[in-house]
């Protein structure tokens with residue numbers, strides 16, 4: 381057994397050496413590819429920051445190349461033109477996503493984000509758009525968001541008073557969770573339930589970001605070599621207990637409301653209420669798809685997983701970029717002062733008049749897309765250009781690399797929000813949009829499977845960022861930063877691996893109060 385193991389290791393080392401030394405390109409039906417190793421395919425070429433490895437490979441093999449990860453065939457695309465071919469011209473051939481152990485286990489086998497493009501997906505998409513994430517619904521939940529912005533600003537004001545530091549990498553996900561959690565589930569029954577939910581959701585989101593080798597080879601699929609399935613099942617159990625408690629509390633409240641007893645419920649109907657209406661048959665007439673309790677729970681899991689880290693990490697990157705670019709920060713503040721008068725706090729309703737702030741968010745999404753890839757699966761054999769892509773091939777559109785390619789962007793590594801103002805010569809940040817029509821900029825994907833959370837995100841991020849820089853200066857706390865260039869106070873901008881490519885180091889700062897609108901100081905006041 382030992383001898384066989386040693387021989388296998390020697391064989392793998394030799395193969396790695398050969399593949400590095402004499403990489404081979406395949407011509408013909410498949411895009412070019414490095415030489416693959418038996419069993420592991422091209423895994424040996426990947427570092428934990430996979431988008432960077434794919435970028436390095438694209439420099440050797442061009443804007444489209446193929447890989448085999450374990451036994452799974454993959455195509456990696458790194459140009460806007462090819463992204464358009466796959467996501468627009470051949471959209472229906474690349475409309476699904478590959479499932480994996482985390483998705484199957486965590487989403488009750490009833491995921492929306494990973495559902496095939498069919499009746500159930502279409503039904504749920506309509507539901508989400510009409511009742512939770514469409515413009516009208518997002519506006520209905522404005523009070524919830526305002527409350528959360530003010531809660532954070534008050535906390536920062538307190539820290540500013542005592543010159544204490546605050547870990548924004550901890551606080552920003554709290555804002556996202558409270559906003560999205562309450563939009564979806566209504567008010568939590570208690571502060572402790574809200575905290576419990578936040579911790580469980582955080583653990584669940586982490587699971588989605590872990591790499592599970594077993595998903596990539598039928599040989600060891602059942603073996604659970606990393607103990608991943610076991611951990612996922614344990615996290616799922618915790619998550620399920622929590623969601624069941626939240627649903628049961630809501631059901632109890634609805635029973636009381638139906639009986640007509642007095643209940644103080646001034647909330648807008650939560651999304652969970654609408655889902656329960658469907659389950660209870662109240663709005664299920666003409667329902668053409670099966671909609672079970674597992675679908676409700678799967679959807680809640682999907683929406684939590686897709687929203688909390690994506691939004692909070694985007695805020696963190698944008699703030700860090702501003703701290704590193706005082707001249708941009710100044711311009712942003714000037715814009716806020718021009719638009720927001722009378723000592724009031726900037727809010728979401730100001731966002732359409734703040735093109736520079738919107739441009740900052742876009743520029744940050746260009747350099748730091750929280751989802752570095754748009755991932756899809758080939759649902760039917762398809763010819764793209766000269767290449768034939770087989771059914772079930774995984775597609776990775778490398779957003780991160782496209783956003784940093786000098787062919788697509790002038791001085792791509794510079795943080796320059798102005799590039800999003802230039803195209804129409806005016807000061808409208810809408811020149812390059814986020815809605816997947818310009819293929820050099822796809823932070824939210826494109827086409828039918830584009831992110832349904834864009835409207836919410838593009839209201840929340842600029843409003844919160846504007847409020848945080850309107851009210852505070854930010855003193856970077858040196859000891860919390862590895863490799864910080866202390867003289868220039870430049871923050872390290874390294875990434876670490878994860879579902880959403882977070883910053884490598886927590887963003888810890890001391891807020892310094894510069895402007896205190898009444899709404900922050902007086903707990904009676906709401907913005």
Ligand code: HEM
Pocket residue numbers: 492493494513560682683686687688690691694749750751753754755822823824825826827828829830831832833834836837
């Ligand atoms: C900065 C914030 C966000 C970013 C960068 C982001 C990015 C993305 C991307 C790249 C996709 C894949 C799109 C495609 O395949 O074409 C996606 C899908 C999705 N996102 Fe977002 N997202 C964000 C926020 C949100 C929020 C706030 C929600 C919900 C509250 C959300 C819910 C979803 C869902 C449900 C899907 C799956 C859609 C489908 O398969 O049809 N996202 N997102």
